[in-house]
Amino acid sequence: MFEDAQRILVELEVVNRERAQRVADPSLAASVVALKAYQQQRFARSYADLLASPRYAAAARFFLDELYGPKDFSQRDEQFARVVPGLVRLFPREIVETVEVLAKLHALSETLDTVMARHLVGSAVDRHSYLRAWQATGQPQAREQQIDFTLAVGRDLDRLTRKPLIRASLHLMRGPARAAGLPALQQFLETGFDTFKAMGGAAEFLATVGARERQLVRALFDARDAADEDSGALGQLP
Template identity: 60%
Template sequence: MNDPAGLAILDSLARVAHERALRAADPLLAACVLQLKTLQQDRFRRAYDDLLANPRYAGAARFFLDELYGPRDFAQRDAQFQRIVRPLVKLFPAEVVDTVRQLSELHALSEQLDTRMARELPTQLTPADYVRAWQTVGEPAAREKQIQLTLRVGRLLDVYTRKPLLRGMLRMMRGPASAAGLADLQGFLECGFDTFRAMHGAEHFLTSIEHREQAWAACLFAGDPEQRFAALWQQSAPA
């Protein structure tokens, strides 16, 4: 394959597969990653409880919670993607392919950081352990990139809401996508489009994520984890 986007997607999926192989060879590591992802999903739910409770933003917040956070296993979806990147690039519009490229890059980066953090965690994870592992792994530039990739995926989905022809194309592609083994990807894109369209503008939602995630990262990198973890986990959404 010579298509740059397709090659980038394959590279990201190979990185994800590598992280899964490491965990498959080490059940203790796999268990720590699962605990880590569960705790991160709980943190997101607490930090964004106002958006989850708001009818305008609830769908998009749940979409982020389910698709970008938490312990859900995407192995089957990723294996499908890896087998059919060539038809993906041919079937879907360039904007959609670019969204998948950004998503796969985010997926790979998140999995790599999760593995590195899990190696620093005890068997029974507490929030204080999480803060300590975050500080041990470090990588502030990678954490900022993780936030920016999340925002890019969200902004691309928001752009789609202003392109009704693209939404129509997605509907028309359900049959071909399913036949090509792309049903999971099709479902992800349609769900993302519909939840973002329901917001009637995603700027407040995405700005809230940017500010809160950057503040969260800065707080985790600073100070003594024993003094910080309780406040970090007990707080509800910022005002």
């Protein structure tokens, strides 16, 4: 359990360092917010069909709100850092593992967003500036890992829905989680669990997300001229 806590804290420290850079540089902070807003718009455009689907809309909205976009996660992160040792004792092992993957995704995404935003400072974010900043940032392996972590969070939530005792445990933990200073984490887990439970199986949803994200990543790295920027998978960009 101690090792679990240490791994989560390491990832949260990465997030804290990224935030500190932005606090010290308001122009960078503004570019990060604009970048995140643009990426949320891109996700909504890429998955308009899933967002309109009776079966998948809630899960797509959960990804859009919780894993993409400019939402401020500082409260949840502060809760993590404050009580991680207690978290690994309070929550079931399967949930701790999901939280660890979420922390890894969060740290990697924040790191990539900071690097990319540095290439956007002073520029409006549109498909052309986004593409240039993406290619200047590079790191294709990190982008693949980012997709892997995103899908892993979804697979974990889907797997947990097949364990009724986990949902009962989550319900019973509302009071202790609130007392321990973990209401935001508790809400994230409950919302994710209920959303994926209602979907009735996430395999097709996650396969769609994985295929479209990888297609877009390849197109972003491969684009070479203006014609490329406005065609194919890059047509998903606002």
